[in-house]
Amino acid sequence: MDPRFVDLLTPFLKFLGDQEITPETSLREHGLDSMQAIELLFAIEDTFAVVLPDEDMNDATFATAGSLWNVISAASDTDLTVPDADLTASDADLTASEADRTANLR
């Protein structure tokens, strides 16, 4: 798990005491309640620049630090692919318009 994730999670787990956060750490048992889930979500989205899918907003995602991190990782992977694809697409557009320009010049 990313150390930034552990840092942002810590203040939400007021019953953590001196324990370290591991993937098995239960979020509910250590103080995360459903009313705080949205604040945690905002913190995740700001830190990792991702949007977690609505489908993953269930109890299984918010069960443990590891289950939540898995969803963040999956969303990060998805978000990285999309801009690449867009970039390729605009490169292609650029090439096409250059070709058009060249064609016009002739």
Next chain:
Amino acid sequence: MNAIAAGSAAVADPPAPGRLAELTDRVAAVSAAHLDRTDRDAVFPVEALDEMRRTGLLGLLVPAGYGGLGGGVRDLVEACTTLGRTDMSVAMIFAMHCQQVAAVVSHGTERLRAELLPQVAGGKSYLASVTTEAGKGGHLLTAGAALDATGDELAVDRFAPIVTGGAHADGFLVTMLAPDATSPSQVSLVYAHRDQLSVEQTGDWQPLGMRASHSVALRLRGSVPEHHVVGAQGGFRSVVTSVFGPLAHLGWSASWLGTAAGALSRVLRMLRSPENRGRVDLGSELLLTRLSEARRRLDTVHALLTRTERTVSRSADLSLPRIQLQLNALKITAAEECYAAVDGLIEAVGMRHGYLKGSPTRLEHALRDLRSASLNYSNDRLHLADGKLALLDPEVRFV
């Protein structure tokens, strides 16, 4: 997740068509014979409970393999609606008992199920819910008093300010902090048979409505074996999400809808009766509009109740925000609309048949009972949860 979906053990062998109506009609008939007294004296409807025992209705959600009726969520909704038409206290007592049974069916250990469920099916065990606790402000998912583990036994010492039917229950499902819990959300649900506890009743029960629910304050002390933990130690939350919460909202809403539907039905019968036809102007636009309003409110609740029952029966994961939102919307809407429907009927028929005791419409009794609906797990609290849940579903998708 979902522990009560169609296809689970709880719905293996549903009661034959018509059979359930026959049983609920029998209980409703006994309720009707005693409701004036149980309401006036604020006493538990012992006769109606005895009829639930005799008919086997207490075992509605007990799988046939354990001797029960093998009913499912839809059967529960139907039964609560029917009972509510006559007496909301009886319907709510039944709904809450079934909620406890479903928790044992879906989350109990095999040993506990084998010991307890045949007793429920045989009419010997009526179960009450002990989730209230002083000082936690109605929060279901936290607890103060902790189970004390010594050997194979778990010591229970618990005060609960409101336990519906607590003086008459044969067993209790009690929320307690798990042994060695390090936070107030590590809540366990344990079953305790009455003879495993000393049960001390304190205080009096003198409410506005729901008087026959006889919801008393209890001090419970005793010990139960380890296999009486329902769900994992500290795992009450998943019992709530997958069975407790959904069945509460469905069962309560069905009871409230039944109560308001019974009230509307009695008003309509009175208006149509030969002795009143000449006295009441059935062409009155004000009266017609008010009847329309009442009926529309009930059709709205019925549609939402039916839809939510289907959602609960078919969805794999009930923790999704849009499903939680629908369940909460049902509870909030049923509480508001059923009360408003009866309130409107009182305006429609006036002082004598609307406000006074002794009218065959029984509107004043229904209104007092239904006033509890918004407080029974507070609508205010649900709105706060719904606001947060709405933020978790920005695409606003519906089920």
